[in-house]
């Protein structure tokens with residue numbers, strides 16, 4: 143067993159770390175406050191290859207492994223989780239889904255632009271009545287021969303207004319239940335496609351989350367991904383990888399909060415000494431670091447499973463379940479270490495605490511991860 147990162151992994155991690163400090167840190171508080179989409183930052187991330195890290199160079203991607211991707215995700219998330227969710231959705235849900243299950247024409251037309259950041263993607267599964275219960279899709283796509291007519295509403299869509307291409311999951315044959323579900327590539331300009339209201343959120347406020355409406359949208363048949371009825375499996379397989387990205391995001395939020403607390407405890411004085419010299423604080427740091435290290439092992443194991451071609455449904459779900467709890471716990475403790483300053487925006491930890499919560503909700507709540515894990519345990 144070898145826990146050492148390769149030189150290439152270290153280079154990618156350090157490049158992401160430098161980028162996050164120099165390009166994302168300035169303005170992160172203001173973007174959060176104003177709910178401002180990081181347009182310039184996303185453009186730069188595209189130019190540097192962060193939006194299509196795992197895509198094959200043939201389609202404009204970086205051809206990197208999942209370990210590289212989670213290392214970059216952790217570093218970006220330490221500073222700005224609004225940016226890292228954009229990276230995660232574009233890489234794991236959109237590019238990976240298209241590269242793995244799209245046909246050559248779809249890859250040529252859409253993937254290259256998405257992998258280079260020229261275009262941004264969104265993944266549209268959730269609905270007002272189908273969040274965790276993903277088989278209960280109400281959005282319909284009626285087969286009209288050479289095209290489908292799409293009708294319905296999608297909720298809580300990351301990159302909702304900023305995306306150019308949307309992977310939309312819809313029911314084509316209700317009687318067939320999950321076997322009557324398909325996935326489609328919808329372009330922003332298609333008639334009848336409308337971006338609805340932006341959500342006012344607790345955290346990851348720089349990312350734009352919207353309701354989307356589809357009113358008789360005509361989608362060419364060539365935009366269906368995979369064989370007829372493959373949509374639910376497409377969504378599940380894609381989300382399994384997405385969960386590794388979100389686990390890495392949670393890990394980044396946790397390690398960002400921990401580093402801020404550690405550094406602050408070395409300069410803040412109380413009762414005649416730096417607060418890190420009080421066991422009340424030192425023990426908190428010890429707990430945080432231990433839990434973060436355990437979370438990192440789970441995240442890396444899941445990424446490694448994916449790179450090895452092993453099944454990663456369970457390891458990804460375990461990584462997300464654990465890392466998101468560690469993110470929440472660590473961020474709360476980091477605020478506590480900062481005392482009154484922790485409640486103030488300029489110290490960053492209050493934002494990390496708000497951002498942490500979403501990692502226990504999106505791409506499957508913690509309860510969904512437990513369903514995936516327990517089913518995996520009991521299936522044989």
Ligand code: CAA
Nearest residue numbers: 267268274275276277300375378379382455504505506510
């Ligand atoms: N890979 C391949 N196939 C899978 C699969 C996987 N990981 N998981 C399930 N399937 C297949 C099953 O084998 C089954 O197929 P067969 O009938 O052919 O055997 C079919 O899918 C149905 O599976 P289940 O009976 O297990 O389905 P279920 O209704 O019990 O639901 C679930 C399973 C895990 C709860 C699923 O509904 C789920 O993951 N829900 C959460 C959805 C979610 O994560 N939503 C987040 C939205 S996306 C988002 O947040 C993006 C963003 O913007 C940040």
